[in-house]
Amino acid sequence: MRSNIESVWLFALASKCRAFSQESFAFSVFIIFLAWLVMTLFYWAHPGGPAWGKFSFLNPSFLSAVNKRIPGPRGLPVIGSMNLMASSLAHHRIAAAAEACKAKRLMAFSLGHTRVLVTCNPDVAREMLNSSVFADRPVKESAYSLMFNRAIGFAPYGVYWRTLRRIAAMHLFCPKQIKGAEDQRREIASEMVSLYAQHDRSFSVRQVLKRASLNNMMASIFGRKYKLNSTNNEVEQLQALVDEGLDPQQWAHPLEFIPDRFVSKEGEVEFSVLGSDLRLAPFGSGRRTCPGKKMGLTTVSFWVATLVHEFEWLPSDQNTIDLSEVLRLSCEMLNPLTVKVRPRLR
């Protein structure tokens, strides 16, 4: 606000000054506009678009490394490649852009002033995720306030973040805590089983699973327990709060649904999803890797095992399985899975 008032004074003063006739004022504005236009086009001409151009210009050492320029789409002047993200299939658009720019290991693009790097190469991903240069998670003010300015996930890489990680590792996700949450996992699993058992026709599995994970989280963190099938205002509000691009060089037929690809064959070393094998890293890797990964994996494995143990899972009468995807916080089925279950006879 202050600088606005200052600039108004400046213009008022300039208009009183004889040297600033209307023509010369218009000419100065034109020159400033022209300079802005030239710089904008100059930044935009850089591979990866305006944010990378500006960065190269302001960091001459980067600019001199001409041969090391990372390929990537320029997008539009000023805004860069916003269009890549404005889609529920952003990961496909990004993959297509990489193909078009012949970006094999690494691609650069701009989202406004923010520089973005994408890789689908496990070695490059490991190098990036383990480097302190990439240990910050750039966050806009809105996301930061949404997380009460305290969240570990958006905390800058520094003492506060490190302290939270240490506390979480010692008190929330240590083996004793994971074991201690066993009864809670079992209780929620049997609630799920009795809910699913009530269906004698096709139904969607997603709602119950979502509610189960939310309840599990609330019980672990806040010690609050909700019934899985009860709906009240508080539960609905909570629900509102929470709501596989593969590299063809690493995986054959990357866009086909072949879950067996992740199961190690006889004689092969077991495939780790905990972050050491970057071909598949659902929990991330390196400094910012998910601190709750063991807890998450234990819970998911136990619930899946229980549900498969209790029921035979059969295709729904009405719908075939539709593998269309949508990118939200993670990649989800566009049309949630509907199935029929038959309790196993024992």
Ligand code: HEM
């Ligand atoms: C199957 C379940 C889970 C999956 C797939 C998952 C996945 C992830 C991923 C991909 C990240 C981001 C890593 C990065 O930014 O590089 C992350 C971070 C995080 N996750 Fe998880 N997560 C799961 C369960 C949990 C659970 C149960 C908790 C806690 C109760 C949790 C707490 C966190 C926190 C606090 C971070 C931020 C870490 C940091 O910035 O230092 N996650 N998770």
